[in-house]
Amino acid sequence: xxxxxxxxxxRYATKKFDANRTLSDEKIAVLKNAFNLxxxxxxxxxxxxxxxxxQKLQDKLVALSMNQQQVADASHVFVxxxxxxxxxxxIASYFENVKDIRNTPDEILQPYREYLNSHxxxxxxxxxxxxxxxxxxxxxxxxxxxxxxxxxxxxxxxGFDPSGYDTLLNLSxxxxxxxxxxxxxxxxxxxxxxxxxxxxKPLTETVIEF
Numbered sequence: 001x002x003x004x005x006x007x008x009x010x011r012y013a014t015k016k017f018d019a020n021r022t023l024s025d026e027k028i029a030v031l032k033n034a035f036n037l038x039x040x041x042x043x044x045x046x047x048x049x050x051x052x053x054x055q056k057l058q059d060k061l062v063a064l065s066m067n068q069q070q071v072a073d074a075s076h077v078f079v080x081x082x083x084x085x086x087x088x089x090x091i092a093s094y095f096e097n098v099k100d101i102r103n104t105p106d107e108i109l110q111p112y113r114e115y116l117n118s119h120x121x122x123x124x125x126x127x128x129x130x131x132x133x134x135x136x137x138x139x140x141x142x143x144x145x146x147x148x149x150x151x152x153x154x155x156x157x158x159g160f161d162p163s164g165y166d167t168l169l170n171l172s173x174x175x176x177x178x179x180x181x182x183x184x185x186x187x188x189x190x191x192x193x194x195x196x197x198x199x200x201k202p203l204t205e206t207v208i209e210f
Contacts, residue, residue: 007145007148007151008148010148012193013154013156013193014070014154014155014187014191014194015070016069016070016187016193017070017153017187017188018186018187019073021185021186022053022075023075023076023152023185023186028051030146030150031143031146031150031184032049034142035139035142037142038142039138040135041134044116045094045135046082046083046086046131047082047136047139048080048082049080050078050080050176052077052078055072058071058072064161065157065161065181066159066160068157068160070157071157071181074155074183074184075184075186076183076184077181078143078182078183078184079165079178079181080139080178080180080182081176081178082129082133083132083175083176084129084175084176084177086128087120088117088121091113091120094116095113129177133179137180140156144156144182152185153184154182154184155183156181156182157181158181160181162178162179166178
């Protein structure tokens with residue numbers, strides 16, 4: 001079996017973290033860079049990652065996370081947030097970054113710039129929010145694999161109060177809205193779920209080939 005399949009077999013949604021073990025700065029740096037390298041629609045990166053390593057704050061987040069203790073016991077908590085405004089200024093900043101990194105002339109970028117401006121001007125706020133949220137799921141999926149490859153345990157969560165998180169973390173003031181939560185760290189030795197066999201449909205039921 002390949003290394004990546006071994007890592008994915010090892011991975012599980014961790015139900016209990018070892019509260020006495022902390023991830024190194026080097027490990028966190030790997031995950032932050034993996035997040036930043038995630039693919040995104042149009043390359044616009046409408047997702048930001050909030051990294052929390054603060055016990056008092058993590059304890060407060062438990063009540064906003066359906067009382068899931070993983071949030072308090074994890075080494076760090078990742079909160080995936082989306083930009084609440086994708087406008088001409090946001091798009092312009094993307095193209096300035098392209099110019100700085102690739103030295104692409106304006107005349108080459110202009111048609112794509114005009115297309116993106118037109119596209120997002122036509123979309124409703126709800127449609128843009130849905131689009132951005134999909135990018136957050138891409139980022140979480142990428143980080144779940146990165147965690148597995150680095151032998152870091154993680155628990156992806158949709159079960160939390162986004163408005164509560166937004167208020168506690170002052171996300172609205174930053175033009176952000178929380179979408180997903182992922183505590184990370186190291187599994188507790190007595191987490192019985194770690195030894196459960198994975199329950200998956202056979203490939204013949206999940207993969208269609210022509």
